[in-house]
Amino acid sequence: GQQLNQSPQSMFIQEGEDVSMNCTSSSIFNTWLWYKQDPGEGPVLLIALYKAGELTSNGRLTAQFGITRKDSFLNISASIPSDVGIYFCAGQEIKAAGNKLTFGGGTRVLVKP
């Protein structure tokens, strides 16, 4: 099946820093989604991207749908402690049996000690 490579796998942030993560795929997706998962909870949608080249912001978050439709990145500006968590990218394909989501392996964001 489809595979999404998400990097980095983990990263340490210091309050105020900008952080960036990205996903690449071997195949094309119709939609890219970015989720955040807090400990003990299910993922929550942060940003959805529907068009190649689209750049979308949600507060301090900015995400882009790559021109080739095979990649996406997420930036967090001026990070704060509550940005800690696991971020997942997901690509969505439109299939006859319904839209299918494929998730990346996740980026674990931690606070620098």
Next chain:
Amino acid sequence: EAQVTQNPRYLITVTGKKLTVTCSQNMNHEYMSWYRQDPGLGLRQIYYSMNVEVTDKGDVPEGYKVSRKEKRNFPLILESPSPNQTSLYFCASRDAYNEQFFGPGTRLTVL
């Protein structure tokens, strides 16, 4: 409050003992899914359902069954659990705008 609920939240069981994890949503969504989450692998889809009585395999369906007799409920059944099914499981339902709402997760340990 619009939500997806799962029960139980935590379960420790032994190999071969049949179990069911329930999932219910109160948003009248037609599309529901089950995922398992394992470290470094993200979320992988087990089964999904487009509507009542319509289910199909996801990427990792082996060892699992589902049913969709009512729109709001989508239970996940492990007829004979094995240790490699130890994982964190999420149920999700999707709205008309394709936003998926995830349940809180069920952490399953099979000894």
